[in-house]
Amino acid sequence: MIKYLSYLFLAIVLTFYACSNTKYLPKGEKLYTGGQVDIKNNDITKNETTILKGDLEGLLRPKPNGSFLGLRPKLYLWNITQTKKKKGLKAWLHKQGEPPVLVSSVDLNANSQILTNRLQNVSYFQASVTGDTISKGRTAKAVYTANTGPGYKIRKVVFPAGTSHLDTAVAGTAKYSLLKVGDNYNLDVIKNERVRIDARLKEEGFYYFAPEDLIMQIDSTIANHQVDIFVKVKDATPDKARNIYTINKIYVYPEYNLRDTSLKLDSAEAYRWFYIIDPKHTMSPWAFKNTVLLHPNEVYNRTAHTKSLNRFIELGPFKFVKNRFEDVSTADSPKLNVFYQLTKYPKKSLQFETLFRTTSANYNGTQVNLSYKNRNLFGGAELLTVTLFGSTDGQIGGQNGGYPLSQVGGQATLSWPRFITPFKDFKNDNAFIPHTNLTFGYAIVNRKSLYNLNSYNASFGYQWKENLHRTHDLTVLGITYVNPQNVTPVYDSISRVSNDPSFRHVIDPQFTWGPSYHYTYDNTTETSRKNSIFYRGGVSLSNNILGLVTGADTLKGKVKTLFGTPFSQYIKFDNEIRYFHKTGPNATIATRVFAGFGIPYGNSTIIPYSQQFFIGGANSLRGFRARSVGPGTVDAAAAAGPNGFLPDQSGDIKLEANVEYRPKLFSIVYGALFVDAGNIWNLNSHQPGDKFTANFLSQMAVDAGVGLRFDVTVLVLRTDLGFPLIKPWLPVGQRAVSPSFHDAIFNIAIGYPF
Known part of the structure; x- marks a missing residue:
């Protein structure tokens, strides 16, 4: 009985809501609910009729008030916030609304003529269209009858x-x-x-x-x-x-100033097939040998022209590229001079950032970054970036502040806009400049009263774009060394009491040494696409050859070291695909699937903590605390140490799937309905329930929820409320739980989760 009363109450509310929009209409007016086109042509298929009908209806003007699930919230907002004031909350809300579109504003003859012209443009030369209105109460729609005639x-x-x-x-x-x-x-x-x-x-x-x-x-x-x-x-x-034009001379101006219109051709210095006009010698000429793709005496080619423009920007130091062609033809020889006038960024810059954040683990914190950039370090467009950072996070009101976590460190990266190899230079004539990157970094992580971790990293590798959609990242050598220090008796006690190996794994010494490769395909920047995808996949290796040479085999007691520290040996794969489908001009269905697994062997039985997978939190399973799920059926809460301290759960294997519906509600506000599922596992068992088995699907954590996104162009502020639906650590048959605000997780984040 209660169920049917609820349905009746909902129907009454919706009816009142729908009718409330028409009661504000001027006397004698009707609310315009949209236009409809009826196609009269028996010679075309049903599918062709549907496509043509949609095309024609898209041309009708005016557009009716926007609706959502049959309701018109923006019109309702406009109606109930009528005010003569120009400032204040009510005035602002009124601007976010939408005035009623009246049927009196519809010009049937003008629309009929537009539809007729469109039909004639798509082969129906004998088409004719007539229009009429059909009223229902205080609403009305327009109906157009299109007699197309034969298609030519x-x-x-x-x-x-x-x-x-x-x-x-x-x-x-x-x-x-x-x-x-x-x-x-x-x-x-x-x-x-x-x-x-x-x-x-x-x-x-x-x-x-x-x-x-x-x-x-x-x-x-x-x-x-x-x-x-x-x-x-x-x-x-x-x-x-x-005329067919060929290239005559090419001039490059690395220090172009918009206020200086002089060509300064008398100071041009020849370099290879082009000229440099740089009296102050601010850049080495060879920096441009991979950017100027046009050549003297060759026929003008637009592709080489546009690729050159893109490469000048990709080079790094230049903010603007002004390109000009000058006709220098003779009587029998059409020729063009080419001028590339480049406006630089400031060579050196210093940036300071302060960030405040709240995490799904109920930690509040702040981070400061100080970044220095030199965009032309050695005169060849090399980019040096040095970043110093410090952060702290803690739980307000939690016991011991949740054992606050602080980090201090820095990173330096030197990027060359070309391949640097001992081999012959690679030929690369697309629109993108390849980069060679060298990075060094250090950070000290302090968990108050528990431990310190010293983390060192270095890498050398290449990044290049095959085309607009495909990117390659190859790290020839990546090194990570993590050394625990000052592990306190408190942490030792927590680890012993909990009997959870996750506590010990966090402070294991870590030494990884090896290459990695990642491939990315992304066409999501093409906003006109109805369907778009993002894919990133890669493989990472560590100490594979060294382990083979030394005969490392930890299962047989043959644990080998490098510089006095046991080195990690593994191979790791990760794959992520995102698919986006537009269901309309203001709504999208977004999906993501992630599959990753690491295989420890030889000198390791588990991949190092810094390389393991985690799940849960604002960008993952939003109905669960960050890093609180898994591995497998392990209950992180049951493994909590004294004072309720929870370990960060990690694993060698990760599976995750997400789906989210993103409709625009009004103005800058978008909604979200989402479902997340996933878990992590270990390849080898380290505690009961953590190993990956054939029953992995029954161990997937699942949540669902709602959210809001505030898109202000420069950033997206996101709020999500997630409800756990399946908890894999509960006994079989009891894992499905009813949504409860007691278990709900509220996330605040910047940007979309995927």
Whole structure:
């Protein structure tokens, strides 16, 4: 009975909410609820009708008030916050609302003409459209009836047959034409064809040619509703647009100033195939040998041109690149001079940052960063970055402050904008500059009253982009050394009482030495895509050859050391894929799957703590405290030491999946409905329940929740409320739990979780 009363109450609320929007309408007016197009054409398929209908309805104006689940919250907000004041909360809320769209503002004739034009542009030359309104109470919609008539198809496409350079070049593009025999006539395709031909001609030296120099003549008098299309060069096309241009001289200005318009050609110094104009010698000329891709006496090529511009920016020191071409043709030789005028960032900069944060582990903290940059260290666009940092985190009101955690350290990275190898220089002619990176870092981690960890790291490797979407990271040699110090009797006592090996693993000496490689594919920056993906996968190795040479085998008691410390030996794989699907202009479904596993062997039975996987928290399982889940069916809370101190749970293997629905609610506010699942495991058993087995699916932790995102462009402030649904450490048959605010985890974070 209560269930049915709840449904009735909800129906009453929704009905009242829907009606409340119309009671504010001016007298005699009706709320416009949108337009509908009915297609009258029996010769096209149902799918074609649906696509055409969606295309036409997208052209209708005005747009009705936005709705969510059949309701119009922005209109309701506008209605209930009416005020004459221009400031204050009510005035601000009113601006976030949306005034009613009235049916009197709909121009049926104008919309009908727009739809008719659109139909004619997509092959329906005999189309006609009429419109009418249909009222229901105080609302009304517009209905348009489109009699399309027959669609006209392309019978043939004729390219120029002339013998001039330009006619021949245009005809040479026919093989890749967008205009296909048998396709419907489409004005948008014709426009795109002109752009395609122009882009191809730009690769062949026609620098001054433009899409407007082409005309597409249509003959629609052919029988059986067909058209012939004739691609022609306009007679009025200027001679400059008909010429094939070659490159004459190339000038690079590394110290260009917008207030200095002098070309200073008398100070030009020749270097290889281009000239440098840099009287103060601020940069070494060889820094540009991988950026200037145009060459003298070669035909102008737009691809080499745009790649060069991108490479100048990728080089690092330059904020702006101004590019100019100068026509220096002679009577029988069309030529261009090229000028690259580069405006620099300040060579040296110092940045100070202060960050405040609240973590899902109920820790509050602050971090300060001091960063120094030198963007042209040795005169070859080398970037030196030195960062000093300090942070502290603690629990307010927790026993012993949750044993506050503080870090102090620094890192220095030197990046060269080229490959540095003992071998022959790699040929690389895409739009991106490769980088060689050398990094050194040190940090001391202090957990008050428990332990200190000294962490050293160094790496040398390469990063390069294959194209806009594909990136490669190769660390030829990465070294990490973690040395525990000042482990207190308090921590020893916690470890003994809890009998959880996680406590000991945190303070194990760690020595990793080896290469790693990661590959990234990302097309999510193309916002026009309905479906986009991000993938990152890689492999890391440590001391594989050294372990083989020394015969390390910890299971047989043959533990080997390097510089007096047992070295870690493992191979580690990690894979993450994210998939984004737009369900509409203001809503997205985002999914993520992560699978990673490390295989310790030889000198190790578990991969080092710094390389292990963790799960839980604001960017993972949001219904569980950070690093509190797993491994396997281990109950972290049951392993808590004195004063309730919880270890950070880690494992050799990690599986995680997330799905999140992200609709825009209003203004800068987006909502979220999410479900997370995952866990971590060890490859070898170190405590009951932690080993990866065939029953891993039954050991997945699951949560669900809701959230809000405040997108202010420069950053996204995120809040999530997650509810545990499955707790893997509970006995079989009792792991599913009902959502409870008592167990809920509230997360505040910056940026999306994935």
